[in-house]
Amino acid sequence: MFMDTRVSLYESPVIIEDREAWEQINLKDAGTIEVEIGFGSGEYLLRRASEYPDRLFIGIEKKSGLITEVAKKVASLNLENIRLLDSCASNVFTYLFPACSLSRAYSLFPDPWPKKRHIKYRLFSTQYLRLLNNRLISGGEALIVTDSEDYCNWVLKQLPCTGFEVESSTIPPQFDTRFERKWLDQDFNTFFRILLRKTEHIEA
Ligand SMILES: C[S@@+](CC[C@H](N)C(=O)[O-])C[C@H]1O[C@@H](n2cnc3c(N)ncnc32)[C@H](O)[C@@H]1O
Incomplete structure (x- = not known):
């Protein structure tokens, strides 16, 4: 979790693992942000992101294998508005998201x-x-x-x-x-x- 160096929330690749890089990003400028907690195989996240291309979607999943699986789907669908976080939702909410930054959060099953x-x-x-x-x-x-x-x-x-x-x-x-x-x-x-x-x- 958070162990690599990736540059910006707005750049590829879709997997954001670097906490310092993340902390420099001002989510308040990102417009409408939706977050899925425990996206599993990513079906809902991918559908929502396709449906609302002008929103930013952040998927949090603690199983790395699922992150890799969904990252491939994101790439094959050319979705540029999804970022995936390989972490536990409590850490992400505690350390990465500022107050009053998210429009919608969901957790299915x-x-x-x-x-x-x-x-x-x-x-x-x-x-x-x-x-x-x-x-x-x-x-x-x-x-x-x-x-x-x-x-x-x-x-x-x-x-x-x-x-x-x-x-x-x-x-x-x-x-x-x-x-x-x-x-x-x-x-x-x-x-x-x-x-x-x-x-x-x-x-x-
Ligand atoms: C029962 S599965 C549901 C997956 C998917 N939402 C679906 O409907 O198929 C729960 C998922 O949440 C993930 N998960 C559980 N606790 C989590 C946490 N604290 N942070 C991030 N992901 C979590 C698990 O790894 C698992 O993929």
Whole structure:
């Protein structure tokens, strides 16, 4: 993570690994920025980036193999508005994104860590949601979609004092990602959606 030297957020290659280079970049001049946390095989990120060429898309994924896989797809599609970060989302949000810099963040099928002793590894804790709030612009949105009702309920419990207005519902499949397809193959076709809108700025 962050161990190579790459120059600018606006230049190829798409994989940004150098923390110092990143820190010199003023994301405030980048226009509308969307971030996908744990993009997996990148289907949603690639579709969004194709659909909105004037926005900057930043994908964060902690598995290097997936970064390489998706970087190849980005190159073959000639998408110039995607940057990939080989890191953990908490580090990126803590150290790289300035306050009020992101318009939209999403996480499709985040690891649910179902075992009680693993709950501490779940990403969308109150602390992380406060950080996410801080990095979003006013009115910015965060979308979390999960197959796990337990995880959904846990996230909803984390939300008080995080500065978000919440909309929660069940939804049919619509993202066509690897994990969504995996669940569909098992005849599971109702997912849990949490849509957050920043209504109050939180210092984090
Ligand atoms: C269950 S998979 C879902 C992948 C993809 N979104 C999909 O729908 O197919 C969760 C993904 O999130 C990544 N991930 C989990 N925790 C992460 C974190 N803290 N930072 C970045 N990526 C993370 C995992 O490596 C994995 O690729």
